[in-house]
Structure formats: structure tokens, C-alpha cells
Amino acid sequence: MAMNAILPFEGIGASVKRKEDLRFLSGRGQYVDDINRPGQVYAWILRSQYAHARIVSIDTTAAAAMPGVIAVFTSADMAGIGGIPCGWQIHNKDGTPMAEPKHPVLAEGKLRHVGDPVAVVIAETRSQARDAGEAIALEVEALPAVTGTTEALAAGAPRVHDDIAGNLCYDWHIGDKSMTDAAFARAEHRVAFETTNNRLIANAMEPRSAVGDYDTTTGEHTLFTTSQNPHVIRLLMGAFVLNIPESKLRVVAPDVGGGFGSKIYHYAEEAIVTWAAAKLGRPVKWTADRTESFMSDAHGRDHVTRAELALDKEGTFLGLRVHTQANMGAYLSTFAPCVPTYLYATLLAGVYSTPAIYAEVKAVFTHTVPVDAYRGAGRPEATYLLERLVDVAAKQCGFDRIELRRRNFIATDAFPYQTPVALEYDSGDYFSTLNQALETSGWAGFEARRAEAAKRGKLRGIGISTYLEACGIAPSAVVGSLGARAGLYEVGTIRVHPTGSITVLTGAHSHGQGHETTFAQLVCDKLGVPVAQVDIVHGDTGKVPFGMGTYGSRSLAVGGSAMEKAMDKIIAKGKRIAAHLMEAAVEDIEFDRGTFRVAGTDKTKVLAEISLAAYVPHNYPIDEIEPGLEETAFYDPKNFTYPGGCHIAEVEIEKETGKVSLINFTAVDDVGRVINPMIVEGQVQGGVAQGVGQALMENCVYDAAGQLISASMMDYAMPRADDLAPVSVATHVTLCTHNPLGVKGCGEVGAIGSPPAVINAVVDALRDYGVTHVEMPATAPKIWSIIHGSTL
Template structure:
């Protein structure tokens, strides 16, 4: 009797394979790892935002119980600088300022949380106690905690080789052509905004364990990383001078990243170096408060822009000037976020004939800033979608209509933007129409009136967006300053009995790779998902890959797997042809079965794999034994997800509290592998976007102290802050990868912030409000409401 198994391939809402392990507490995170003889590190961090280190006295700390060693910047000064992985050039072609980023501070600290010393002891508590005994004499210097302060004449200089605290002054687009477009404009809309700084708060704080085997000279780093091979390269080659053959990096289960675990952090180098000095493992685990001043922050742009329109509301041109905060040092990919991941998306979904954008990156005495879920794309989308609403208000054109008039027509794809990118596919009209219908846009005024009867203000906001995913191709990004290739690798190993092991350079930190990657194998090779094992995160096991970020897992990593599976099938056809005494050209393959075309003569994948490993009857003169193939995939272009998000809010007049009462997301993420996982990814992204729009803000005072430096002061969204998010998809296939996928991991965080703020501004329309900066906190909204009676009510 045949057992019929449910369809597990592409398009099936298969429940996640990994969830039982996580929900039952059987996952293995870095902090779960205990190495024999393990010591514990605690890092003494600067309490000052900017100061000279006059003296560090570690004598008392070294004498404390359990202390194994204490190290300062004097001990690590001859080691390399924490490297930056992307170089951006100035307008004149000169390279950006790239100051040294030491493992431990050398002569100066530049932000609260900067690493001053590390204590290693038998227990973490002993290390922490000893750190408190270190006496540091500081000569406190003026802080430059904001972009304005850092760029002010006579401002304190953080780095000698970054005059004026400027990292780079970059531009893109044709300035002369853009100026000409503005000269003939019927209307110019001007807008200024700040994209608020955020603190990533992954469920799992960062952790790193350095281990060293003196008998082999091999170093091992266990770390909470999204890309272990990149960490191995950066740390081994540029910081510690360890050959890659002697350095293993393992990223086991990782509890969320959102970009904050892409980078090479000083703590990883500290424990790896210390372990080799002490000949014993060294573990460092961050607590939540420490994470606020040591994990790279996100966003933090100040922008002024102008939009040129003709008499019919069509866009003629766009001018943008952005100041982007880099923090005190350059994090791994920081320079590319406000340039090639932001300014190149300033056309958005709109047919914009010309764009000129200037970006000035600035060092400040704050935690370094780098990519955070969406990385540049949320900042670009927020700017454009707020600008479109302001333009609609100033021209009197309906908010939806002004977008329709300027959409890139579906027939225009592939569409070349004036800022480098060429979109391969999209259908913005359909996602807009679908979202409007699902959200009940046409009936909204009745809901507004009903809310008014309850004494509440109700508003609705719309956001249409496009993003660039995959971060590719290598040759292109290399010419733009990337210091790494951005391909991906996949190895497919079919075992003698037909089960499959997949080794992928992509890394899972909550996305569900063990499920979706297994679905690809089930769909292509016809192997049940229960017989597919996904291996990732260990440089000793997996071929060199670039990790997971930028929604690249399926578009790049999955495509590498497909190429490897194609090689498996082609080899399998040759084996099947031999066994079936047929021509290779006559052998077909579908879902686990090789068949001679037009006949009932077949061989299963299991029979082929067994023959490959037990080659008694095998074309040995033509083929090597075994059934394992590896493929690298270097994308031809970015992928371009897009869509429409609509948010509906209610505001309590007495408190200023904004409640999101309805949210609709219609996204084009290309081919959908698992609808359930796509829905979860979108909902999670929307939660983060709502958090930025209404609640989250990393606030520094003038002295450079992070005043929102704990969960008591930094407000994350809770369940009561979020509605049920309606998620739907409309598919246009990516035209240049074998799966047709585009990516879904960031769309929720990109499309949602402007939709929320557009809804808030709409709710406050009777108060003459043109714009509300993020986060739209209750205090901010209450102040607007109670500043005076709205004009409409005053007239009554």
C-alpha cells in the first residue's frame, strides 16, 4: 500500500522543521556552549563619550580572586584594526577617511561603551568584580553626540585623519540635468526629516567564545554571527593575522540578527586572541544593558529634499541632501548603507527622470551605526513616501492619484533608474489596487466619522515601495567599494540511500531555512523533507559562503542550491542511462524518478544514488563515483521586491496615544516558496516598522550619554501595540535567478514606517499638521493636539 505524503515543495505552507527544537529548549546557542577549562571575560567600557586615557591601573584587578589575566590597549596595540568591508569615495574621487578601530582603546575613547580593558577570570562574576577595581584616569573632552554638533565650526575632532569629523562627502546622479529639471518645474515641494536612530534588540544577546589548541595551532571562534566565513576572513587576515587554515568560525543557533550580527565586533577578536595567550577557552556574553552601547545601531539620517513637479503632478526631478551618522568608528558595512543601499533607491516606484543626491557621512561620539533590517532601503522609502504625501497636500492631488500618475508602468520593465539600478520586474498598480480593496480604503471616511463620535481621531496612510535585495553582483559591488564577493555557495550531497544533506553558505537566525531549503530539495529532487538535512554556520564544514543579510537567502543561497541540484540531476541522468541501457538524451527526471521518455522504464533517485556509491554496474570510465555537487551563484542583478502597505490608526485626544487598528501589506516578493513563512516574515518586519514609527528612539544627551540605554527608557512594541497584520502577495517573477524569488525578510520594515506616519498625519489633518517626526510618541501627539483648537473646530 502506497503512503501518500502531503505536497512539501514550492508553494506549500509547510510547518517549520526547526520549531520543535527551539520551542522545547533543545536549540544550541553560543552561550549554551561550555568548553573544557573555559574562563570568562568581562569588558570594562568607557563611561565617557570622548576622553583621553591618562592612566589605566590594573594592579588591584589582577589581585582579585579568580582573575586569570587583565589586558588593555597597550597589550593589543600591535594587532590590526577592526576592518571596514566597504570603501566609499568622495565627490573628487579621493577615498573616505578610515580611522583605526582598535580592539581595546588606545589613548582615547570615542563613545560611551568603548572597550577600555578586558578582565578574564574563572567566573563571569569574578571578572565583573575585578573590572570594577580597575582605576582609569580620564581627561574628558567635549563630545559631538549629534550630526549638528559634529559638523559645527570648531567642533571637537574624534579622529586626526577625519577633518571636520567627515568620513566622506559622496554624490550620485547628474546635478546639471537635475537643476535644469527644477528650473522648468511648475511646483517645487520641499521637505526635511530625521530618520531616528534605532537599537537592534535581537532575542539573543551577542556572545563569543575563543578556543585554541596549542598542539595544532588551530583557533576556534564560536559566535553569534550571520556570516561566519566573513568573520573568519576579516578577523584572521586583518586583525589577528591567523591563516584561514588555522581558524574555524562556528555560528550555531542564532536568536535573531536583523543585521546587527553581520559585523565583525571587537569582542570576537578579544576572546580569540586571549584564548591563544592563555591556552584555554575564553567566553564573553553580553547582557542587555551592555548591548545598548556595544551592538551597532541603525538609521540616524537627517535629510532635506526637493521634488520638482509639472502642472499635472508628474515628477520632473528629485534633489536630496543627507547627513548620515557613522558613530565613532566605521562598522563593517556602514559606508554603503547611506550610499549604495539608500541613494540608489531614491527613484522608488516612481518614473523619476533625474535625481541628484548628496550624502555626507559623519563621525560622532556615539555607538557605531550600520545596517539594520532593510539597511538604507527603509530610509529611502520613508523619505519618498512622506514626500509624496506632502506633495499631494500642497498640490491638492489625491494621495493615491499622485502615486498612480507617477508609477513606473508595468510595460516599462526592465526599467533603468537615474541612480544606477535597473529594476527587472514589478507591477505596482496591482499591488496598490489589491491593498486598497483589502484595507477598505473607499469606506474609510465612514470609519473616521464613527471614531469621531467616540471622541477619537482616525487616520489612514499609504506607502508604496521598492527595495533592492541580494546585494549583487560581485563585479558591480566591487567597483562600488565592496571588499568582498557577494556570491553564495551550495553543496548537495545525496547519500547512498537517497537522503540528502545540504551544505549552504547562507545562515539561519530565525528565517526558517531548515524548512524552505528542504522544500527546494523536495520540489526538485522528490526527496521527502524528513530526509533532508540542512548544514550551515561552520566554516570547517561548509564551503566558503557570504552569509545571510539583505533578504538574500533564497535569491542567492537558494539559487546556488538549485544550480548544484541541476548538476546532481545531470549526473543522475548519465547513471540512469547506463542502467536503463538508453541514450542520456532520452532520460527525463521528475520528482525523484528517472524515466526513459515515452516508456515505463524508470529508476528512482535512491537506486541511482546507491549505484553511484556501490558502482558495480556503473559507467566508471565516464563518471567518478559518488553523488555530490557544489555550485556557486553570483547574481546578475539585485532583486526588487515591492508592494503597498496601508495603515489605519486611532488617536486618543486626552493622552495622545496612537493605536494601529488595521494594517494591510500586499507585497511582491517574487515566487513564494512557503506562504506561511512569508506571512511571518512580513508580520515581524511590520512590528519593527511600527516600533520605529511610534516608539523607538536612541536618544543621546549633549555629553554623549545614551539616555535611552535600557529597556526602561527604550520602548519596544508589545503585543497590545500591534494589530493583526493582513498579509497578501502578488507575484511578478524575478527574471534573472532560477527560482524567480525576490526576498521577503525586510519588506515589512521598509513599507510600514511611512504608512504609519502618513496615517498619523492624516488623523491630525484638522490641526494643520504637515509632518510628525518619528517616533510619534503620545507626548509628542498630545502636545500637537493641545497646542490649540484645530482650525476646523475654531471656525465652528
């Protein structure tokens, strides 16, 4: 079969089945908990049962004497170890840096949230370690706690950190206040809206796990960990916590069963097992159970916001004011400070041409698990606020909610478009995605469906969300100026073997997105090699030169672009070899998907012939062309990418129970060039499921004493198959103008556009009850109380 014959089926745009699924579905994946090293022992971590307490004493004598116990460590044993670093610094309005308390690996002096690690027991088996851990005598003085965001800022609130007054991490702002105030002064309509974006727990299918190993003969440390970015873990842990040279520290993230942001960060357990393995001279393994994950994995969202929208008589947006209080939890997680600032407030323009925007954000410490990026990271919070606010404005001011959006969309010919809040959008067509979604969802015929539902005793509503997000995180120069303490470029290496098969080494990381297929399709499309002959290597700092991992839908936009640049180098070198072999000038060599051709002739060489010649360089001048065919490229994007689209949800409510059922969901997204439509569809559907979960059922709850009430699957409601409806997924493409692939990203769009669409639908269903807003999650008891005029 000719090489090009496969391209229509496996290249860009083909719905190629995922290569990696065979090993996953057959149980042959290798996750961290599958890894067992010779002589391995097990760690169990004693965690605080108090939200706030002073440690009086820790007696480990009884625990250390129990069967199988090898060692018990507390913070005193880890003296000299650095705190867990934060990767982003935010400055206050006055230019002073944010408050940045030390985040110890094991608690020092105080306990600051339920789940705070106190001590670690190492034993021959996991059950022995657990039994011994429960024998540790921990004496504490319980102290008052504060878990609510607004309550933590109140005068007299308990301090999370003694040296941080008012529990304030930072007081930050963006935009033009005077211009925005002037817009409100001349407005015909002013609409105010308050909401809480509920705290969420990521709940990936695979709990976090870590195995530390140490080679006493070489002094080399190895950490196997469930991470989305192993190179960053190596950097943070090696340089700032354990003081291990990078040349002596290897971090491996094998198959990872879901991340959603919660596996981006450097966690205490990674440092504990790495340090303990070297201390004991034996591999140390730790795996979280589900409840442990609930109180140790970073949580998401948790914003309290008041927003105001100014409109003129015709409904044109004039100005937007936003005041947000963001809960950071007890400590600053790796990316936490940037989520409610540069990943949230810079997106408050959304898809609208609002000329004046001013946002203030106060980040607050509380006695809760640290909060960081969760699928979408700031973008869902911004979209939810905007899309609920637009619906409220339409209702209050008497405008049609669709036409109000259309009136204020950024014009399709206005790109590149500079927003009032720092970002410049490069491309988009919000009118087309809106029109396509309206048609697909049957919006025009909805009232007939509402009437039919009423005959069955049901309340039916329809809601819309038109959203935009920033992906491809992001330009190093930009994020560096905004407080990032690392560059956010990506690295790709293309290794063409002598027989023409290819290995790709990428700094991006796959934890369910299908990289082994999608990245192979890029190679197939450009170099003409069948997908089956392309291997993708990722997740191992000992093999991949460097990388910044995967989050913020950056894999294709940044990682794929690095691969594209490396392939360009491969082609350029291949042309030189081909020119020599075919006795032609380099400038006369053309390349198209696997074939080098002398322009205007029938003289050709396929890639496999060139690669063999590269490794057997008998007949070309090695003083001019180096042997081998392998190239590495770094790609640092010029801008974020900006996916957008329109989501429409249709719901029914049972009056007798208040239960909300999702009936239909339509998603039309502009994710840039689509590499694999089937994978895009799956990514969007998965994101929608998470967004529906937030809108209707998920909620992380603490009581007044700081106890985590929703600390298990019995108490934290996750969406199941019968909670969802068929999700119609379509795309409308406008290409990203500044990366070579034209891609924008699809991993987060479902979780961003769906929550406001669902809540807008719930509010629409309750229109006859005078309802203007329902806070997430819209649970059955909450809706029942609205319908029946009761407060629960």
C-alpha cells in the same frame, strides 16, 4: 506511498510547518551561551563611561590580584593586533577615498563613545571577572563630545578623530545635477521636505556572545559566535586582525536568536576571546548583558535629510533633489559606508518614473556607537523619505495622494526599467499591489470609519506607502565597482547519500528565518525527497566550503540559487548513471521530481536507486563516471532583486493623552515566487512590528555630554503585542527574471513599507490641526503637544 504523493504538500508553495521549531520551542536549541568548553574561563569588558576622553593611565594591579582572576589585558598587551576592518570603501565627489580611521580592538589613547572597550578581565567565573573589572583604575581627561549629525559638521565641533577635519567621513553624490536643476527650473510645483530618520537599536532576542577556544597540539583556533556570516568573520578576523591562516581558524555560528543586521559585523569581542584563548591556553567565553548590547551593538538609521520634489501642472514628477547627512558613529562598522550611499541613494527612484534625480550624502563621525545596516539598511530610509514627500506634495499641490502615486508609477510594461540612480529594475507591477491593498484595507469606506471614531472622541487617520527595495545582495562585479571589498556570491553543496537522503551545506545562515524548512522544500520540489529526509547544514566554516552569510534578504535569491545550480549538477550526473543502468542514451533520460525515466517508455529508476549505484559503482564504467553523488555550485547574481508593494495603516489617536493606536494594517507585497506562504507571512508581520516600533516609539537618545540615555529596556520603548494590530498579509507575484527560482526576498519588506504608512496615517488623523509632518517616533507626548498647542 509514491514519492510524488508528498509534493503538493511539501514542495514550493506549500505552507510546511517549520522543522526547526520543535527544538526551539522545547528548549533544545544550542545558542552560543549554551556552549561550555572544558577548562573554560570568562571575560568581562571594561567599557568607557565617557563619550570622549583621553586616557591618562590604566592601573590593573588591584584587579589582577582579585580572587579568580587569570589575566587583565589592555591595548598595550595586544600591540601588533590589527584594527577592526571596514568592508566597503566609498569615494568622495572628487574621487579621493573616504576617511577611514583605525578601529582598535581595545581603545588606544582615546575613548570615542560610551561603551568603547578599554580593557578585558579573564577570570574563573563571570562574577569574578566583573568584580575585578570594576577595580580597574582608569584615569582620563574628559573632552567635549558631539553626538548630533548636523552639529558634528559645524565649525568648531569637537573632533572625533584628531586627523579628520570637520568629522567628515565622505562627501558623495549620485545622479545628474544639471539635468535635475533643469527639471526644477521648468517645474510648476516645487515641494521641500526635511526629516530625521531616528536612530534605532536592533535588540535581537539573543544578546551577542562569543567563545574562543585554542588547540595547543594543532595550533587551531575555534570561535563560536552569534553571527549572521561566519565565513566573513573568519576572513576579516583572521586576515586583518589576528593574522591567523584560514586553515587554522574555524568559526561556528550555531543557533542564533535574531540578527536584523546587528550580527553581520566583526566585533571586537570576537577578536578578544579568540586571541585570549590562545594567549592563556584555555577557552574564553563572553556574553553581553542587555545594557552592554545597547552600547556595543551597531545602531541603525540616523539620517538628517532635506529633499525637494519638482512636479509639472498635472502632477507628473520631473525631478528629485536629496541632501542627506548620515551618522556613522565613532568608527566605521563593516558595511556602514555603503548604507547611506549604494543601499539608500540608489533606491530614491522608488516605484516612480522620476526622470532626473540628484543626491548628495555626507557621512559624519560622532561620539556615538557605530551605525551600520539594520533591517532594510538604507531602503527604509529611502522609502520613508519618498513616501512622506509624496504625501506632502499631494497636500501642498492639491492632488489626491492615491492618484498622484498612480500617475507616477513605473508602467508595468516598462520593465526592465533603468532608473536615474544606477539600478535597473527587472520586474514589478505596482498598480496591482496598490489596488489589492486598497480593496483589502477598505480604503473606500474609510471616511465612514473616521466619522464613527469622531463620535467616540477619537481622531482616525489612514496612511499609505508604496515601496520598492533592492535585495539579493548582490552581483560581485557591481558591488566591487561600488567599493565592496569582497564578492557577494553564495555557495551550495548537495550531498545525496547512498539511500537517497540528502544533506545540504549552504553558506547562507539562519537566525530565525526558517531556512531548514524552506531550503528543504526546494530540494523536495526538485529532487522529490521528503522534507524530513533533507538536512540543512550552515553556520560552520569547518563544514561548509565557503559563504557570504545572510542579510539583505539574500538567502533564497542567492543561497537558494546556488543550491538550485548544485541540484542541476546532481540531476545531470544522475542521468548518466540512469542511462547506463537502463541501457539508454543520456539524452533520452528525463527527470521529474525524484524519478529518472527513459523517454517514451515505462523504464524508470528513482533517485534512491541512482544514489545507491553512485556509491556502489560495480556496474558502471568508473573511468567515465566518478563514484559518489555530491555537487557544489557557486552562484553570483546578475542583478539585485526588487521586491515591492503597498502597505496601508489605520490609526486612532486619543485626544486626552495623545496615544496613537494602530487599528488595522494591510500589507500586499511582491516578493517574487513564494516558497512557503506561512513563513513569508511571519516574516512580513515581524518586519511590520519593527517598522511600527520605529514609527511610534523606538528612539535611541544621547544627551549633550554623549551619555546614552536610552540604555536599557526601561528607557528604550519596544513594541509589545498590544501595540500592534492584526496584520493582513497578501502577495502579488511577479517573478524575478534573472535568478533560477524567480524569488525576490521577503525578510525586510515589512520594516521598509510600514514606517511611512503609519506616519502618513498619523498626519492624516491630525489634518484638522494643520499638521503636515510628525517626526518619528510619534510618541504620545509629542502628539498631545500638537493637539493642545503646547511644546514639551
